[in-house]
Amino acid sequence: MESPWKVLPWTLLHRSFRSDTNVYFLDEDEVIFPVGSTFIVHSTLEDDERRHIKLKPTNPNDDDDQLLDYIQTNYINKLPSTAKFADLLVFMGEYEKAERYIEMLIEELRLSSDNIIIGYAYDIMGHLCSERVAYQCALSWFEKALQCIQPDNIYRAIIYFHIGTAYSSKYEDNTALDYYNKALNYEQEINSFDLASLYEAFSSVCCHMGNLDDALDYLNRALDIHGSNPSNQYAHAQTYISMALMYEAKLDQNKALQSYQCVLNILLERVPKNHPRLALMYAKVGEIHSKCGSVSYGLLSKSAKHQENNLA
Template identity: 25%
Template sequence: MILINDTIFLVIDGSPSTSFLEAIKSLKHIDSVFFYSSLPDIIDDINKGQYAYLVYLCETEETLIDSIRKSREELDQHIVTLSMYNIKEKATRDLSKEAGSFIFFQLFKNILKHMPTTDQAKKTMITTCRNYYRGKLTELVNIDEFDRTYKSADAIPWFVKDTFINKFINKVLRTEDVSVLYQFRFYIMDLSEQLEMKFLELKEKQKDVLRLYRHSQLNHDEVENFQRSIGNLISTNEYLLTSSIRSVAYDFATKSPKSEGFERVLFEYQVDLNIVQTIVIADVREYSTFPEQAEFLVDIGAVFQIDSCQYSVEEDLWHIQVHATNQGTDFAAEYMEYQKKKMIESNIFLMFGNLLLEMGEYAKAERYFDTILNSMNPNDEEIACIFFNFGRTHQLKGDFNRAINCYHRAYNLHMDARPKRLASAGKALNGLGIVYSEQGRQLKAEECFQRAMKLYKKSIPKKHVDVAGALINLGTIDCDRQHYDEAVVKYRKAKKIYDSSLPPDHPNHAVPRVNLGNVYLAAKDYSKACEEYEIALKLQQQSLPNDHPNIARTLHNLAIAQTHLGNIEQAKQYLERAEEIANHVLSSKHPVVSSIRKTKALMEEES
């Protein structure tokens, strides 16, 4: 018997008795049973028993060892896959608190739409599903059928069937992890595209208000959150299978057994098809096993406003009413348009890595760029861009030596090209300067920023956002030298460029504000510092995921400024939030984490 990660590989020499097989049938820890025997007939007898564990017949010692080795590799992959997909799950997002996450989720959808469909994308999804459902014979059969027969037009029929697709895709979506979602891009692209086509058909047939119903079970905290959030916007992180017949959902809601700690809920969705333009709904009853249930499928990212949340004692049922709205996407529209233009101008595969970086997912971005570099035969310019992004990744993670090497390589590749790619080389120099500045090597940093500006003057307009970035970095050098007036001038110039060049919801609008706050903090004008940091924080919370490292930095700065103003309790609250985010998304050795620890220690000493 071999024990691996609390999972048993059982090796049996010869043919076991039926009573023995029955005795081990209920043991959940047994993953695989290896029969070491030269009698092939025993495997047929065992398979007839339909045991939950995997069964292998090994006629030689070499076969036995090889089978165990392969099973161990498969099990390891299975465990990794399970841990990846069994993380936090959220079916909805409160847009009053998580606007930034919503924007990036929408960006992810747009990037998917622009990605080419490839056989490799399908293989990635199939492999992941097989790893996840290892040992689940019924689902493995379904996966094999999907692999053999699936076509894009089958996306909706496969989803409404009770198979791994329906269960796993929504589970994946609820993780909100775009690097995980990327592995399912092949199917998500198809399903959303097919839903859009069906939605156009629906709008031709129906012009008025559509009412849909869905049963669910929510825990007490989730119900209370709905009660507190009347009027708030929520967006769906999954494909919602609903019914247009109230009694169908009502019967499921009232007759299904209630899980301990959960409440039964009936959702009512009201969709005015004459008003709402940003929601996609498809009538899928023609594909359903139960067409009488009149099922409608709602696409991911649909936005609803909560109208009411009321409990019926007689029914022991919560009734939650919401209506579809365009509001959630209106505030992000310009930013989305800006990003779409960037997609057209750049490599779509690199855009996905950039999205991970902008979300603060540095480790995932690094893995992604490494995959692109080693598996997609990038050209010279793409290789240079990948190394630039490696530089950004290492810089943001605090691994400065590796960042310097990557930025140098990117710079050399751009300058060795014919013709030279001056603007891209300037960005690499700018990145180098940031790293040197972080290391306290201000002279080298200033040299890099000035060289970057010279290249920008030859290659891009004066009001380009990259010029603004270099101005901010040069302003930081001025601030470190206590040349505060000069720093403020550069920051204000950068702010004007951002104001005229970026959409209102772009996170870079916060950058000049943060740096102005830094100037006032260094100059000991703590009230003005707080004002700038508060504005920056608001901008960041509107445009970045809640746990983004930049938010942690701003919260930390606010804690320092509030401490100097004597607002200790307020400072502690800011610092606590900063520490929570930093510990979640950054390594323990990252400079931001170290700075937060130092500030916390100082505050504890003084209290």
């Protein structure tokens, strides 16, 4: 039930994209879109024998809009161009490429006086180590990052979150909570998506410690945030799944059923009818009905039908 700081919806995880800093115009960024993307001309402008054409992606799929919003919020706006490509490589699981890129970046930045950007690079290297389950190594990089980032910089909240997550992964729950609380000190500046993820991280640690009531309270806070942003239904569904698992642990099958039903409703609106996650969710709802003594043969048969279709 552990929630990373950055989450992409299930159906977007395999979409390739990157922001490239190796471009001809040094003051611009380049975003490479997947093959098959379509655009309309938004406007044109001629200036000093150059023609500037503004393009707007056009696609009826809401998931593509959500992907673009996510890139804008979590990569293009948060990090300088020198660091964002490394962060994307880590996110995409290209760890060896990311490590080589970050090492070169750190080597170059050591010759400059820009402590903030080298702090970003240290944090990304720490995040890379965490992804490789080298938590002690990650913590040393995060501490270096904190030394470079001033207390009034919102990016410190992200570093605190990463440190808390590393300690949580080591099951040092009290220390993890300390760092999550340091991140929460920036609550007024954190965007809603990240704040919801922070609440989910609190919930995960409370669950580790056996404090299920506190864990559920944090999940409800995250749900309130997701509920105010209808476009982010996938994160909404993941929070409901975490909540359902906790209700199952508390042997409250009725509330677990309600949470799983919410997930099912979201999936029915967002994924194809033969999607394997639908089969899984139908089976889970049917299982809870069975535990409650009201076996739903219709749901179980739908699950079996989905599995049959996926195997065909």
